[in-house]
Amino acid sequence: MPRITDYDLYEVPPRWLFLRIETSDGRVGWGEPVVEGRAHSVRAAVEELMESSLLGEDPHPVADHWQVMYRGGFYRGGPILMSAIAGIDQALWDLRGKAFGAPVSELLGGPVREKMRVYQWVGGDRPADVGDAAAAKVEQGFSALKMNATPEFGRIEHPAAVEAAVDRIRTVRERVGPEVDIGVDFHGRVAKSMAKRLAERLDPYDPMFVEEPVLPEHNEALPDIAAHTSTPIATGERMYSRWDFKPLLEQGVVDVIQPDLSHAGGITEVKKIADMAEAYDVALAPHCPLGPIALAACLQVDGVCHNALIQEQSLGIHYNEGSDVLDYLADPAVFDYHEGFVDLPDGPGLGIEIDEAVVEARAGDVDWHNPVWRHDDGSVAEW
Known part of the structure; x- marks a missing residue:
């Protein structure tokens, strides 16, 4: 039975966070867990979920992993947690599709x-x-x-x-x-x-x-x-x-x-x-x-x-x-x-192949945040 053995996170320009999950049989799955402008926060949530719930586990039961990530915490929902779950879920589906040699669809x-x-x-x-x-x-x-x-x-x-x-x-x-x-x-x-x-x-x-x-x-x-x-x-x-x-x-x-x-x-x-x-x-x-x-x-x-x-x-x-x-x-x-x-x-x-060399070369501390706009009176405006 394959196991999830490792993962890496890459902050890449212009404002994205990529997740790479590797299994014991050599497969690699990719996900994109990010809240634009809050990449550091989502990175921490992904790390917590991976370390507490996924490392060492069989990657195939994607639906059960989703339930564990969502229901395994008393506090649920919101942009940070759901984006972390989203990127992990994408990577797990990528791994599952590669195991069967078929697109996720x-x-x-x-x-x-x-x-x-x-x-x-x-x-x-x-x-x-x-x-x-x-x-x-x-x-x-x-x-x-x-x-x-x-x-x-x-x-x-x-x-x-x-x-x-x-x-x-x-x-x-x-x-x-x-x-x-x-x-x-x-x-x-x-x-x-x-x-x-x-x-x-x-x-x-x-x-x-x-x-x-x-x-x-x-x-x-x-x-x-x-x-x-x-x-x-x-x-x-x-x-x-x-x-x-x-x-x-x-x-x-x-x-x-x-x-x-x-x-x-x-x-x-x-x-x-x-x-x-x-x-x-x-x-x-x-x-x-x-x-x-x-x-x-x-x-x-x-x-x-x-x-x-x-x-x-x-x-x-x-x-x-x-x-x-x-x-x-x-x-x-x-x-x-x-x-x-x-x-x-x-x-x-997912039907795509990520160029890992480009990801490695461009990864770094990408500090993108949306602008803070103000009205004429100085009050904050919706961006």
């Missing part, structure tokens, strides 16, 4: 699609020049885009700030035409007092969805916001378990959920969340502004979920300075985007 019942639609980010944190950027991405073959709606946004904003946000969406729509989808991310920057007004004003430009129109701690406001717009509502990147998603689905106003495979408990948990959502006729669009391991894990789940709508991916995103998704892959062609789609990885495990 085959172990989950087999894929329901051959390829997955993806979208490409345009603009930046403070969106600018979005028209030209959108046109360039469409020229590259992408049929769906996403952009931030606003920079900092006050609780009650003046009409010019609202009009500036509307003008950015209008500009993109006019440049790319009606056959390209545009996701608009409120990023939790818009208070509920303005979310209704802004969402309603965007309706004429037919967004694919408005994302995180309010912070998840204010999800009770979603029915009121939904009543002011015909645009689908998406949220979920800052929710970490099926129990977080349960009341959201019961509300009946969300159209797209966006759990993150590196934050919401990994493959094991997100597959369950996706199945719950399907019962409520809610689509799945996993959040993934992260690295190649997280993206591969997303695509394995997308492949087996009929309600998977579209996949975020971070190639060329404004966060990726110095390193990008393909840099860490032995075969970058596994993520060869074509006509707005990517084929499902069909290699064993």
